[in-house]
Amino acid sequence: MIDFAFVVDIVVLALLLVTAVAIARMKDLFAIVMLSGIYGLLSAAFFVSLDAVDVAFTEAAVGAGISPLLFLSVLKLTGRYENGSHSHAIFALVLVVVTGLALVVGTLDMPAFGDPDSPASSHVAVRYLEESGREIDIPNVVTSVLASYRGYDTFGEAVVIFTAAVGVLSLLGLLSGPREGGESPVRMGDHLVLRLVSEMLIPLILLFALYVQFHGEYGPGGGFQAGVIFAAAIILHSMLFGLQPAQRVARPPVLRALAALGVLVYGSVGVVSMLSGGTFLDYSVLSEDPVSGQHLGIIVIELGVGVTVASTMILIFFAFTSRSDAAHPETSR
Amino acid sequence: MILDLYNYWVVIALMMVGFYSVIVRGNLIKKLIGLNIFQTSVFIFYISVGKVDGGTAPILVDGVTLYSNPLPHVLILTAIVVGIATLALALALVVRIKDAYGTVEEEEIREIDEQ
Incomplete structure (x- = not known):
């Protein structure tokens, strides 16, 4: 039986493939980055059609928002066109085709797409779906698994994000403070339409990020999604009105402290639960009632994740743009 | 049935591109964009594995018994954010390579190294 969701599935996947092939064939890196934004938006749409609403949020903010912007600010430093040298193209094509065919052969005994009895959906996932309502008592199972059942993994991921930001800042440095020589004549903020639309949108995006942060237990959302959405709003502001006004609001020293603080808050919850007699990140001991202890733990660690993600994303963006503005002050916004 | 495995084959095609x-x-920038496509194909693979026919998003609602698998969603949600952080680190390395060599083309970097 062919239903609507299935048609969407096939069409969106075909569009993704077309976009990817176009990206692989083109040489104008600016156009490629724009296409990669479209690719991110398409994959976010695809995740919605596969019920992964939390993932779609994140992919829309990261794949269609932050990642193309990072590429653009790097392109400003490295140049727009690639020189198109192909090394061993035929050999590579053969290698890719052979690898692809081997993988296709590997899929032949995989369970069919959407099979409810597939091994992936019949072990631990069933337990999460059946027991999380009683044990943790929040509707969004993704949040339960992310923040409580697998809180240890998520802690590791928060640390990885923090470490990556430390790496970027130590590689690029952060040139802060007002630049000499005054503002350049052409600013994106001078365009009336852009300015009005963004003035209306930025507060709404910030508000939405807070909603996603604090409503993540009941609907799709949580710290990761809220962090990237919040960062996207600040990044949009600095795209339009320049780096200095954005840095007056989001001050780099404060952001650096917040990035570390978020990880610290997350880790502290683990230590406090150990001191209260439980194991690391076992929130049930945080309160008299295990279920409200779970709620408390999840809210605090989601806050830690949100703060770390938002501040690292903004810091990373500042690090790249401050460098490209310093390299090309005449084209800066 | 061919359509049963359609998602996985598109994932493989994306991965190979x-x-x-x-x-x-x-x-080097083009390589990173290629790596990004590779990475997204893995995301799509995981989410496809988690889909259950007739299921809905894993947010508990009274009267619904069939949900898609939440576990791949958790893994991929965090992987996306970790992915952008590591991508930023790679881009920072590219910027430093450009500073040191004046180019981001692999061949030219190799020629400079051999001199």
């Missing part, structure tokens, strides 16, 4: 860009193109 990304793989091809990584090994053939000499431009």
Whole structure:
């Protein structure tokens, strides 16, 4: 039986493939980055059609928002066109085709797409779906698994994000403070339409990020999604009105402290639960009632994740743009 | 039934397109975009594995008994954010390579190294 969701599935996947092939064939890196934004938006749409609403949020903010912007600010430093040298193209094509065919052969005994009895959906996932309502008592199972059942993994991921930001800042440095020589004549903020639309949108995006942060237990959302959405709003502001006004609001020293603080808050919850007699990140001991202890733990660690993600994303963006503005002050916004 | 495995085959095709860009193109930015496509194909694979026919998003609602698998969603949600952080680190390395060599083309970097 062919239903609507299935048609969407096939069409969106075909569009993704077309976009990817176009990206692989083109040489104008600016156009490629724009296409990669479209690719991110398409994959976010695809995740919605596969019920992964939390993932779609994140992919829309990261794949269609932050990642193309990072590429653009790097392109400003490295140049727009690639020189198109192909090394061993035929050999590579053969290698890719052979690898692809081997993988296709590997899929032949995989369970069919959407099979409810597939091994992936019949072990631990069933337990999460059946027991999380009683044990943790929040509707969004993704949040339960992310923040409580697998809180240890998520802690590791928060640390990885923090470490990556430390790496970027130590590689690029952060040139802060007002630049000499005054503002350049052409600013994106001078365009009336852009300015009005963004003035209306930025507060709404910030508000939405807070909603996603604090409503993540009941609907799709949580710290990761809220962090990237919040960062996207600040990044949009600095795209339009320049780096200095954005840095007056989001001050780099404060952001650096917040990035570390978020990880610290997350880790502290683990230590406090150990001191209260439980194991690391076992929130049930945080309160008299295990279920409200779970709620408390999840809210605090989601806050830690949100703060770390938002501040690292903004810091990373500042690090790249401050460098490209310093390299090309005449084209800066 | 061919359509049963359609998602997985598109994932493989996307992965190979990304793989091809990584090994053939000499431009470091282009390689990173290829790696990005490769990475997204893995995301799509995981989410496809988690889909259950007739299921809905894993947010508990009274009267619904069939949900898609929440576990791949958790893994991929965090992987996306970790992915952008590591991508930023790679881009920072590219910027430093540009500073040191004046180019981001692999061949030219190799020639400078051999001198």
